[in-house]
Amino acid sequence: MISPVDQRTWLVSESPFNPFKLHHTETIFTVGNGFMGVRGTFEEGYSGDLATTLAHGIFNHAEGDLVPDIVNLPNPLPVQVLVDGEAFHMTTGKVLGFRRTLDLKRAALTREVLWRTSKGVVVKLTFERFASLTNEHLLVQRVRVRALLGSPQITIRSSVDANVTNLGVQHLADLHTSVSGAEILVTARTNQSNYGIAVCAAHSLSIESAVQSEAERVSYTFALPQENEVGLTKISAIYTTRQGDQPAHMAQEATRAALKKGYETLFAAHCAAWEQYWHTSDVQIEGDELAQRAVRFTTYHVLIAAPRHDERVSIGAKTLSGLGYKGHVFWDTELFMLPMLTVTQPKLARNLLMYRYHNLQGARNKARANGYEGAMFPWESTDTGEETTPQWSHPQPDGTRIRIWTGDNEQHISTDIAYAVLQYWQWTGDDEFFVKHGAEIVLDTAVFWGSRAEYNAERDRYELSMQIGPDEYHENVNNSAFTNSMVRWHLQQALAARNWLLTHHREAGEALLARLNITEERCAKWSDIAAKIYIPRDPETGVLEQFDGFFQLERLDLTHWQPRVTNMDWILGHERAQRTMVIKQADIVMLMALLGDQFGSPEVQQSNWDFYYPIVDHGSSLSPSTHAWVAARLGLLEDAYKLFMYAANIDLEDLKGNVRDGIHAAACGGVWQAVAFGFVGLSLDERGELQIKPNLPPHWRSVTLRAYHRGQLKTIRLTAEN
């Protein structure tokens, strides 16, 4: 049995059922395995529920839509239980008790319901599901019915719901459902991208009972004597043409093989695989069970979204837990989710970086289209690697459309990706990856910046105009301190990487440099840019000016604007927000997080914090964890802990009010960073050695985490005493 402390720190429970949080709980109770994500929708279905089944890489650009969507696949969940002919539903009869529990340790979702029919029969229904980590094509379900009072006749019906859309947008064509024996097969293809899709569901009942195959479902009917229990195992396999030419055949083979193994065997293997995940990724906090559970919850959601066996897909901003941002991949992956994986699951981190490597062509296309050289990564990316940020919003209520500038001007994404590559390389020492793949990303994005930087001859400096930094309230600004600083850092790193290649892997290095046309002249220009790029700053205080003219904006005292959940951008209106010194998220503070002590002296860091912390709106879910990280490093533990707990509960408590659209994956990864890089103070020093500068919240008794460093798994344990 699970121990009480494990119950409190590994289980996320809902009890009683709260119909008003239907969409919130659907999101947080998502199960997944790096291939698929299945929202926590109920088997019997509810009005307005958002059943969503997603698989990495299956995008489709429907006619009339602005950009591609990740495709909502046929829903394998539906199971209906009838008790003496009365269909179980939590709005009929009487629910005598309800508990839904996500077991983070085992990555399994269980719902227990005590239900009394209108005629007075009482049954206990237990619904279990997990997305197998050992066979990532399998969603495994079990539905158990126990007669507690009365001996009813039970009918169980199971189907695969092919009548699915993305909130009304139809992506599937050629839908076909067939039923044979206890097996249901649904096939389809996406109507633009032409991915073939197959979902096959097979069933097995724990007692002898004839299966009835109907048009689109299978059913069993049997008598259930009081105090007896019957279980239905339903195993669904999802395959697409991304896995092979015959997804239907593969799905059938997989379900049949799995059915032979049975629920318990599959679950045991799944749990063993999760034990491996947690062995390296679990952060253990003693003295703060709420923080402990929240950190496990956020870690879980990154892990279930991280592709295990596929290096041509990446994690969207909302993971596979909802349709928000249409499954698109942003900088969230590289700067928020990847660090946790780099340190604790380097193989998964490598997959994600390889996604960018394989999509260099899209980045090169974007650079060409914009008149630049090298690789300019898209702000939003899908299966094609092309820029998929919409240029315009859908029409507003007043008929106008809003121009979306991020795809044009939020160019720091290219440097963010280079940062992630270099971070991975430093932590893992994976030279093979770097030489073959990583260096090309770092260097070709440097080529882009070399072609992008604007020389201001009058002032003998380089500048970048029309940028959007992390603070998206201020668009198309000149000389974003964040972007310019990161570009300087990027070019320095690119030059160092070039030297390293030529020193340690001369042949491969020279070939790569030749292929990317990285000449001596180009390198000289990089040096010049790095030396002369303009970074606006108050010379007296050392406070960076977020961009040209920022210090002249109207300053709003946010002190009295609490408690605020609505974004200031919305309250003030976008036009006015642009003219106001209120920022969406960590921008200069993000720079402090990324650069660490390279940012400046402790005094300069404190001055920048003091200036920017009071004006940040946290309008992005990415912001609080970054602030927590930096506050911890600066020793501001009260702020750090408050921000950390806010970040850790964004999804659990739906603090932004939009969890229905999916998990805030960057916040999840950010929570790990706040603990590891902030409170624990983990970093690599100049020689690449592990370094710890702890700043623990005073009530934490201990923190234990694991980190791979150059292939060695290290255990770092800090206690309150030391």
Add this chain to the structure above:
Amino acid sequence: MISPVDQRTWLVSESPFNPFKLHHTETIFTVGNGFMGVRGTFEEGYSGDLATTLAHGIFNHAEGDLVPDIVNLPNPLPVQVLVDGEAFHMTTGKVLGFRRTLDLKRAALTREVLWRTSKGVVVKLTFERFASLTNEHLLVQRVRVRALLGSPQITIRSSVDANVTNLGVQHLADLHTSVSGAEILVTARTNQSNYGIAVCAAHSLSIESAVQSEAERVSYTFALPQENEVGLTKISAIYTTRQGDQPAHMAQEATRAALKKGYETLFAAHCAAWEQYWHTSDVQIEGDELAQRAVRFTTYHVLIAAPRHDERVSIGAKTLSGLGYKGHVFWDTELFMLPMLTVTQPKLARNLLMYRYHNLQGARNKARANGYEGAMFPWESTDTGEETTPQWSHPQPDGTRIRIWTGDNEQHISTDIAYAVLQYWQWTGDDEFFVKHGAEIVLDTAVFWGSRAEYNAERDRYELSMQIGPDEYHENVNNSAFTNSMVRWHLQQALAARNWLLTHHREAGEALLARLNITEERCAKWSDIAAKIYIPRDPETGVLEQFDGFFQLERLDLTHWQPRVTNMDWILGHERAQRTMVIKQADIVMLMALLGDQFGSPEVQQSNWDFYYPIVDHGSSLSPSTHAWVAARLGLLEDAYKLFMYAANIDLEDLKGNVRDGIHAAACGGVWQAVAFGFVGLSLDERGELQIKPNLPPHWRSVTLRAYHRGQLKTIRLTAEN
């Protein structure tokens, strides 16, 4: 400023506003001071809200009702804020942020709302209230409006709502409202009990602005420039003819005097008084902030309900936080709330015991009416001290009425009261109270039992037929092991008390014994009953049989009946539940709690626990805390902690689904007992000396609590190490 750890352990917050929990939050955000209780209803009013203002002792038996009600008094809360003519309401305009916080340390409720009008003006509204602990007739409110965006015209309207009922039942007559200047006076009387009531509200605005006196309200209208703030202080006094003949005059005098002092002065005095309360009643838990906060929350609700200056009132089962159980007083007070007060606030405990003393006549009346001698306390008690348990329920949907037997047969209440008196005496050493008042309660209830016990000549034993023990699923049973055991204990204590009186206070003792007609013969009979009263028990295991025939009932395995929130009594139906071995609450386990090691050997205690724990339904909110206490004593720490946390969160998380009716006060007191008597293992040994047998939950770093022992305040601090 309040420290972060204090924020997490002293503040109970709601954010965002959850309209579906309106009644739950109204209850948990009740403020009070031992004289009045005011539910956390919003100043601007919402459809279906349950504004409730209660004062101890004001009951009324409306025509057509079965029993008296505590009377819902005129509501002093209403304040309406209009911004440019638009009335603030959280369903109009847009709420940009909402946070409601009950500060347990300061016993004050604050609501902060950022609100945007439909025209785009943004204001911050802050609503504060507290029920003054230094002048218990005062409810003090402050409403602050700050213009954040725009410079609106503000109108503030304030009234006292006299249009109040108890869920439709009208208790008030002769209602009269008058307004003079900034003062509103509402007077009324109860239509059966004829209590006179006055509520006077006075106002003061932080800026110069003419007050407009209208028919039933006062209002102010003024311009509010951006970034300015204006505050309205509203002070309401409640007096009744229980305080004097001229409640209206007293209320006016009180509000005028208070208005002169002003909000800050009143609040500072209030906070200082609460500091005194917490100095002795606060239990400090390190290593478990959730438990820490929950214990403070439950302690708060007992403290705000405990009468400070009135010994003719007591605390109803739902305190003054809701209309559940009509304000009636049950055994909940003596066995669940009183122990905490006896140990940490003995003056308050004495007030509650004096309520029973002053109502001995009602208990004597009940004994006579039932053909017994002495004092037989009512199962439900109000201002009169007479039995006020209804004999019948209101008609059910099918027209039938249910006979309610508790008023007839739940006779253990008399012994529960005697237990509380003796416990108070032992802890405080307050001989004066005991000689003058307490002994009379203990002895005259013993007289009742002496007349009540039935002699079975055939078996030469005493029996008690037609009883209801704590487990109310089984009514009118014979030889309730709980009741019979407690009667034996009671008679033994009465004999000892008699001897003590004759030894130490001969004159007073003889007078009392003579007055109560406690003769040598009567005492001999008590001895005989105590020696021969029948207590059903399995002779092999030592397991008590809850009552005659209990072991023969149908045994239901409750293992599979989880998660269950509905009571088994409801699920099975009352008739079947009577025939089933499922119990409502701690019954034998309650006996174990009360008798401690007198119950039996450790093995016998464990056997009884093992038998009864699996069949308890916790259908009463009194049950989990008692189980937690006993489990802790038995060293069953995992169960103990789980049960403790359940008890501690019954109201905070509305685990029983009925917090709308009021706080579960017994559960609140029970939580303190679980910590003090269970985990800390505090008790008095045979010589009356303090004894500690700790059984702390393993993750608790320390527990600190204070206890008055014979007038000395002791600090008990346990750490995980010792």
